[in-house]
Every structure is written in structure tokens, then in C-alpha cells.
Amino acid sequence: MSLAAAVITVSDRSARGERADASGPIAVAALRAAGFDCDDAAIIPDGADSVETALRETLRRGIRLIITTGGTGISPRDRTPEGTAPVLTQQLPGIAEELRRRATAEKPGGMLSRGLSGIAGAALIVNLPGSTAAVESGMRLVLEVAHHALGQLEGEDHR
Numbered sequence: 001m002s003l004a005a006a007v008i009t010v011s012d013r014s015a016r017g018e019r020a021d022a023s024g025p026i027a028v029a030a031l032r033a034a035g036f037d038c039d040d041a042a043i044i045p046d047g048a049d050s051v052e053t054a055l056r057e058t059l060r061r062g063i064r065l066i067i068t069t070g071g072t073g074i075s076p077r078d079r080t081p082e083g084t085a086p087v088l089t090q091q092l093p094g095i096a097e098e099l100r101r102r103a104t105a106e107k108p109g110g111m112l113s114r115g116l117s118g119i120a121g122a123a124l125i126v127n128l129p130g131s132t133a134a135v136e137s138g139m140r141l142v143l144e145v146a147h148h149a150l151g152q153l154e155g156e157d158h159r
Contacts, residue, residue, distance in 0.1 A: 003150060005036035006063045008044060008054050010071035010080050011130060015045040023069040023135040027128070030139035034146075036065060046071050051083025055125065059087070064123050064150055067142065070130030072115040080127050081114045088118035088125065095126060095145065099138050103129070106137065122153050 009024035024041025031038040042058075044050045051071065058066050071080030095117035103110025113134070115127030124146060128138040 046077035048083035
């Protein structure tokens with residue numbers, strides 16, 4: 001039995017149809033290749049309220065792993081962390097810190113990402129930046145820990 005995952009792309013331009021979503025499909029493909037059941041990425045506009053609403057709706061569907069792409073930077077509309085924080089019951093700063101560390105090693109601008117990672121009920125939520133390179137790199141890290149983290153939420157022993 002595979003676990004359900006979802007990808008939410010946070011982008012005003014993609015939500016308006018002005019730009020194709022390039023990062024969401026990368027995350028979806030990585031999840032599917034890792035054995036997760038995952039629909040195509042949902043696309044929502046930037047903003048804390050839209051992110052919080054989308055996360056809560058996705059959690060209500062029983063999704064166990066939620067990846068967001070976009071909205072983690074410092075521009076005025078980048079509010080993904082602010083929309084994610086109220087949904088999390090526990091933060092997992094180690095994931096977000098390692099994502100930033102790896103991104104910064106690849107490109108110094110990676111240190112400007114403000115993405116969060118954490119638990120909401122029985123689900124793992126990870127904010128990734130919107131660039132395709134950041135999503136490719138970030139998904140490798142997420143998939144290194146996702147099954148273990150989700151198992152821990154179900155009470156499995158440490159491996």
C-alpha cells in the first residue's frame with residue numbers, strides 16, 4: 001500500500017495562467033517514482049491565507065506528505081512560511097536547515113529561503129523554494145527522510 005502525497009505550487013503568475021508551473025511537476029514525478037500516490041500539483045496564488053487554506057484542505061483529504069513549492073523567499077508576496085506555520089503542530093527545523101544548507105552550497109541565494117518543515121497531525125509538510133533546481137535538490141532530501149518520518153508518526157521503532 002502506498003502513501004498519499006500532494007504538491008502545492010504557490011505562484012501568482014502560474015495561478016493566473018501567465019506562466020507554466022515548472023517546479024510542481026518535478027516534485028510530483030519524484031514522489032511517484034518513490035512510490036507515493038500523488039495527483040498533479042495544485043496551483044494556488046501567493047499569500048499566507050491561500051497557503052493555509054490549501055494545506056488544511058489537503059490534510060482533510062488524508063494526505064500524509066505535502067510539499068509546497070514557491071513563496072519561501074523575501075519578496076512582498078512570498079508568504080508560504082506564514083501560511084504554513086499555523087497548520088503545523090510540530091516544527092522539524094532540521095529538514096528546513098538542511099534544505100537551506102544544501103541550497104546555499106549550490107548557490108549563495110539559497111540562504112534567503114525561509115521555508116518551514118514540520119508535522120500536522122499524521123502528515124509531514126515541507127516548504128521548498130520555487131526554482132526547479134531547488135525542487136530537484138530538495139526532493140532528494142525529502143525522500144531520504146519521508147518514509148522514516150511518516151513511520152515514526154505511526155509509532156514505528158527507530159531504524
